Amino acid sequence: MEVGQMQRTWVEYIKSLFREGFLDSQFSQLQLLQDESNPDFVVEVVTLFFQDSERLLNDLTRVLEFPNVDFKKVDAHVHQLKGSSSSIGAQRVKNSCIRFRMFCEERNIDGCLKCLQQLKEEYYTVKNRLEALIRLEQQIVAAGGSIPIEELTF
């Protein structure tokens, strides 16, 4: 595939991610922070987000397994995940966290367990999408092209 074609694929793909609500405008903010002096900024932040999220999801699973659930701890973990997903523009993950916190407040264990399941699904879906996006970017750069951020107009 030649560079122009790859770039068009990238534009279509990322536009679909915004359209389907996986990403919001905060992700565009991150792209603005990437330049020649920091060419891997987005990948670095996204990687940190993946590591942080998986740790939090594991913690959440453990805390919710206890017979006497510590809802304060659950809420603290979800609050953290809400924060980091919001900071990178992972909109659906953020919205799942918002719903999750409501069930924490109600001390509704069933609600929390369902939310955790949903949250994991949303997280792994956006992780797959972002990894695909990053692979496309790496292919473009390897072929000597640049990532056409300027093509994204909203």
Added chain:
Amino acid sequence: MSRNSVASMRWRSEMIDDMILSLSGDQDDVHVLAVDDSLVDRKVIERLLKISSCKVTAVDSGIRALEFLGLDGEKRTSGDGLDSLKVDLIITDYCMPEMTGYELLKKIKQSSTFREIPVVIMSSENIMARIDRCLEEGAEDFIVKPVKLSDVKRIRDYMATRDIRARKDEEGSNFNKREVTP
């Protein structure tokens, strides 16, 4: 003098020249102390500030921030002034374990050495009462997360005009002194 000591004197004076060059080059740079317990947020705020021509020191807690400023009550040997560069602005998350951004703000405003440093609070929750409380305690600004480039630009512009105002005040007071002395 032996050849060795002349060579070492020249090396030392070159080193000092380099230091002076780098310090004077940094004089116009704003040094920001960023405080946030989230690794992701620290990385983002650090980049936002650097791309806006700020020098950044990022720490993960209020306690570490106080340590950096030397406000933690720990005895330090004098003469290590170069270790902690002058901080021009503190930007801190509100919700942090152990010490909240609000508690950090209070400690800074209680310090005679640091109370003049502007403090900006960041929070994911847009709660009026929280914002009011922080502003009443002396926070310069309150940013609702996620932090964007336009937020950092606003702060940067504020710091730039603060600098101009400070210099104008200095010139004004010098002028008055000239008139008063006979």
